[in-house]
Amino acid sequence: MGALAKSAVMLVTLSIFTGLLYPLAMTVMAQAVFPSKANGSIIIKEGQPVGSVLIGQSFTNGRYFSSRPSAVDNDAANSGGTNYGGTNAELEKQIAEKAAAVREANGWRQDMPVPSVLVTNSSSGLDPHLTPEAAFCQVQRIAKLRGLEIRQVRDLVAAHIEEPDLGVIGEARVNVLQLNLALDKLQ
Numbered sequence: 001m002g003a004l005a006k007s008a009v010m011l012v013t014l015s016i017f018t019g020l021l022y023p024l025a026m027t028v029m030a031q032a033v034f035p036s037k038a039n040g041s042i043i044i045k046e047g048q049p050v051g052s053v054l055i056g057q058s059f060t061n062g063r064y065f066s067s068r069p070s071a072v073d074n075d076a077a078n079s080g081g082t083n084y085g086g087t088n089a090e091l092e093k094q095i096a097e098k099a100a101a102v103r104e105a106n107g108w109r110q111d112m113p114v115p116s117v118l119v120t121n122s123s124s125g126l127d128p129h130l131t132p133e134a135a136f137c138q139v140q141r142i143a144k145l146r147g148l149e150i151r152q153v154r155d156l157v158a159a160h161i162e163e164p165d166l167g168v169i170g171e172a173r174v175n176v177l178q179l180n181l182a183l184d185k186l187q
Contacts, residue, residue: 043177051177056128059180062105063145065130065138067176068117069098072125081123095119106141129173132161148186156182
C-alpha cells in the first residue's frame, strides 16, 4: 500500500473516530451520568421550561429580584460584554444611570451605595447570579410589594446562597431565577 493510500485510510479512520464515535460516546455518557447538565440545566415549572440555571434572565417587575445587567440582553447566541475600560466615560455614564434606577426602584437615598453587580455587566452578559449582598439589599422592596414579612424574604435569600465550589473556587452567589421561582411559591 502506497503512502497516499495509507494517509487516506488514516484520515478516514481518524475522522470516524474523532468526528463520530468519540462525540457519540461522550454524549451517551453525559446523558447517563449528568442528564440535567447535558440538556442545559433547564428549569421546568408546571410542565413548561422557564429558563436555565446557567443563563441569566432580565426581571423588570419590582415584585422580583433584579438580575445583573447584560450587554447582550441575556442572548446566549451573542455572548459578550461592553469591553469598556474602567475609565471609559460611556461606562461611567451607564453605571451612574443604572445606580440611579436601582436607588429609585428600591426607595433609597441618592447617596446610598449600590452593589456593583446591580450596575455592571458580566463579561459574558449571561451571568445568572448575584452576590448575596445584592440579593439582600432588594429584600425590603420585594417584601413591601408582595405583602410579605421582611424576615420571610431574607430567609429565602439565605436559603438560596450557593457556596463556592469545593469551598474555595469562586464566590458565594445566588441564582436569580431559582430565587424568583421560590419567591412565587411563598404566595
